[in-house]
Amino acid sequence: xxxxxxxxxxxxxEGQEVNITCSHNNIATNDYITWYQQFPSQGPRFIxxxxxxxxxxEVASLxxxxxxxxxxxxxxxxxxxxxxxxxxxxxxxxxxxFGTGTRLTIIP
Amino acid sequence: ETGVTQxxxxxxxxxxxxxxxRCSSQSGxxxxxxxxxxxxxxxQFIFQYYREEENGRGNFPPRxxxxxxxxxxxxxxxxxxxxxxSALYLCASSLIENEQFFGPGTRLTVL
Numbered sequence: 547x548x549x550x551x552x553x554x555x556x557x558x559x560e561g562q563e564v565n566i567t568c569s570h571n572n573i574a575t576n577d578y579i580t581w582y583q584q585f586p587s588q589g590p591r592f593i594x595x596x597x598x599x600x601x602x603x604e605v606a607s608l609x610x611x612x613x614x615x616x617x618x619x620x621x622x623x624x625x626x627x628x629x630x631x632x633x634x635x636x637x638x639x640x641x642x643x644f645g646t647g648t649r650l651t652i653i654p
Numbered sequence: 655e656t657g658v659t660q661x662x663x664x665x666x667x668x669x670x671x672x673x674x675x676r677c678s679s680q681s682g683x684x685x686x687x688x689x690x691x692x693x694x695x696x697x698q699f700i701f702q703y704y705r706e707e708e709n710g711r712g713n714f715p716p717r718x719x720x721x722x723x724x725x726x727x728x729x730x731x732x733x734x735x736x737x738x739x740s741a742l743y744l745c746a747s748s749l750i751e752n753e754q755f756f757g758p759g760t761r762l763t764v765l
Binding site: 582588592595633635640642644645646647 | 658687689695696697698699702710711712742744746753754755756757758759761
């Protein structure tokens, strides 16, 4: 059974750029890839969504290669408040699937 | 704040009981998805409703059932509760295939 996988954890210093990759080899052809941020005891919060190539908004960029079997969330100049768990979300086999989640810790 | 509300916030039940969780979707959204998130795990997709019809289901047994109402609010029902059903239950509303907006969740504890 294909899984949507992410690195378990990452540490970064304040002010650095952080890249988190999600592997989703079972994604549906026409499905968007969405990334969420989650703080303890809260619902996930939308960060960015894309279909292919590159998408940028005011908080992040999303890079998607041509085969769409992975995606990379890029957070520029992280701060302490970016400490959270980050998930990718895809649709495939008629199911919505969250990635395994990456716990990002920002170090002062 | 996403505009998605869930009730109750917390709930304690015993094994074998039944529970109903409720979700009010964001205005204008016609799709509601439900997820189960065990402690320390990522959300697991339970099912999705689009315009009152089930539109996809994850690997959950039939004792997990749902409804979507004409105003697009939704219920999640779980029968014959088991200890492993203890989790945070999240609902998310959206326009189909678009960005999902999550509610704060309902924390269910089964004793």
